[in-house]
Amino acid sequence: MGTYSKTAAAITMAAFLSAGAVNSVNAQTAFPTKPIVAIVPFSPGGGNDILLRLISKHANEFLGQTLVVENKPGAGGQIGWTALAKSKADGYTIGATSLPSMVIIKAMRPATPFALDDFRYICNIQVDPVIWVVKADSRFKTAKEFVAQASNPQKVINIAGDGPQSNVQLQHLAAAKALGLSTNFVSFSGSGPAVTALLGGQVEIAATTLSSAIPNIEAGKLRALVVFSSDPVLSLPDVPTASKLFGKAIPSVGMAVRGLAVPKGVPDDAVAKLEGAFKQLSDSKAFLAEAKNLGIMVKFMNAAEAEALVKESAKEVDALKDLLK
């Protein structure tokens, strides 16, 4: 009996071990073999959350595994990104990235316990430029009219926007500096409340991300004056870009670029697999159709481009960060 059970145990052990070995061989070729967790460093319902949940809805088809969204909000994303940087580098924990927010956090709070090169950037999927937006019946018919009015330091105009220390505020202050405006940036707790304040007539103009203002623009309640991006946006073809309109270089430093990253140290093949899967996903008709309906501007950037963009953003933010203090 004793010998028998020992033998049985040995056999079972051997079976387990060999199964483990087979599994690990498979893992080399067939990553992923279990669900992947995506950390979203913001609360449910925000821009990053919506994007990731949309991706997760379609991910199964391209990854062969489910993508589980896990919200780890707090401290403007710091908590979630710290958790991502410290998570196991096996490719089964990925995280949502958001430029320039990650860069701004690091610039404003140098003691933040993650570094920008703690991550391997897989890809970027969405861009969300900042716009100046007014009520449909506003006295500012064009951005130039606003700029003319806002150049008088005796009569400072209030502008609402997400803040403080947000990408929106940075974008507005960068533009104000380039154009010599004297405006009073009033921080609201998110682009949504800023749009509400604009609709309710508390302010005459707001700086918001495109995605949070678009439903009201399409409904004819709000009007976009100018978009801070290098190219005009498809959903608002008539709205001019800032650089073109004002004829000088205004950096689109506040444009939110959302993508995915893994902690440093994830094997190359896993990164490649993820990158390929998300590339296919962001090209797929079903995903694009739903993204368009939600006002999400899809623009895929691969790993190399995403990495380069982080460096560029870090440089731009560093040059302008004193504006936020």
Next chain:
Amino acid sequence: MAQISKTKECWFAVAMILLSAALLAQAFMYPAQSSQFPRFLMVLQLLFSAALLVVALRLPHEKTKDGGSKQRLAALRAPFQVFVASSAYVLAIGYVGYFVSTAFFLCGSMYWFGTHKPVVLIAVGAGFILTVYALFVFFIGVRLPEGILI
């Protein structure tokens, strides 16, 4: 309601005065623009606590009871048990993982708090863990903390 005791009330008021004074001092370490509201609140708190002290001082002296300290110690038994058990539990979650530490915490603290029947301990512990597993992990897909074990 416990009997209103003069000593107790005085201690409370003094503690509140010290706390609000410390926080007020801390508030002045931050830029004025960012700390007006906390400064205002702590000045208010200081006033309330001072008023509490005045009220407490005007209370009649209570009669000293025999065995007061012993009774007080006995009254601290339950809070001591609860905080030790729950702190150890949360500490363990971080190192050992959720499920193992939960099993130990539930059985251990039920035993410590006075339920000694093994059947009850195991049934309640297993029931709780199964429910949490079914609800969070299986049905909803939440990841509970993993440590060395599970």
Next chain:
Amino acid sequence: MESILNGIALGSTQLLDPMVLLLIVLGTVFGIIIGSLPGLTSTMGVALLVPVTFGMTPVQGLALLGAIYCSSTYAGAISAILINIPGTPANCSTLLDGFPMTKLGQGGLAIALATAASAIGGFMSNFGLLFLAPPLAELALRFGSQEYFLLALFGVSVIASLSEGNMLKGFTSGTLGLFLAIVGMHPMTGDIRFTFGIPELFNGLPLVVALIGLYSIPEVIANLSEKSTNEETTAAEVKGVFGQMMEVFKYKMVMFKATVIGLIVGIVPGAGSSIAGFIAYDNAKKASKQPESFGKGNPAGVVASETANNAVVGGSLIPTLTLGIPGNAVSAVLLGGLMIHGLKPGPGLFAENGEIIYGFILSMFVANLVFVPVGLFVSRYGVKFIKTPASILGPLVIGLGVVGAYALNMSLVDVWIMIAMGMLGFVMKQFDVPREPMVLGLVLGTMAEGELARSMSLVQGDVPALFASMFTRPLSLIIIGLTAISVFQGLRSQFRKKGPFLD
């Protein structure tokens, strides 16, 4: 009006889907479990089930989420009444009279009243959502920063009413709550204050986490300290539930006012169901002929707060659906759910996706009906649950609190905060300091500081201009007037009560 009736016709065809009805029932059961277990909240229930709805049609998914929202808001009353721990933050004001009723052996009656009041509050506010959404959304837009600030002051004025016996201690508790809420980033300058380097505190003390600790742990300690007093407090008269529920109609006026309060607080983005409960409670108390019986088991207190917090549900969905701006944390999560199902919340929603949205609103009427029998069934066993010895119940309550505090933000630091708040709650209980003012402070702190700072920024530091606009904008004037009435009533009842003692 015609378009609304058309919408109702369209929406009701959606409800004929048996799957939708089944999901409402399932959602209600799930919501009642989540809601009645201390530590597990409505926000969490809805957030956790959003991914589950991916495979469903939009109406099915939304019906499920809506049912969870309605039923969990109600079910928090069960644990508030039976074990003195609010199941969700919305039910903080319910325990003020709910638990004393249980101690008087009227736990069954309290639950029956809470159930009926919740259903009625939910029903009425859903009517508001259905018929009055556009004008109420217009009202929500009129709320500017200064109105938010005044609203926060109005909320603070309720503190006096919550601190029976010792007004000074109530104020101390409320001030501490306000202070704890504003630690972290300054809403305008971004400076970080009083966090001791803990990033979890950068956005203020996490409210729900704090509440779990503040109520669960002291209750566990109290139960362990008082040996075997539990049996006698549970003369649970479960029979004749229907008759008990009908008693709710004794409080028609209380319910009417509470519904209006809930609806209006609900449409104001950023306020929340706990504020509505407190304000309605305060209102019922001040309007009562025996204000001193509140806090000692007056059924009107339970009815007022449960009507109001369920009336918030419909109200909070008005700005969510019509403006795309969530009224509170739960509707923010629902908003995300809507968007994943391809709906674009905002002015165009009702026109473009009428049948889905009307289907969703109508499904919540059904949900408000369904939770009545399910809730009564659950609470029947809940009443037995409190006979469980403290040595078993205690670890279970702590276990639930831990998993709840963790699952909200997936953070162990939050669990530590929960335990620290538990210690604070215990100390407060030792010194007879009421906890409800602190809850109110925690809820209102960010609003008070942030909106005041924002109002100042909007007038660019011109304080006289700010004062002038507070007394010229009609909405500001109304809120100031209500606050004045509330304070005046409070003072009057205080004097009236002191009267006999002075003789």
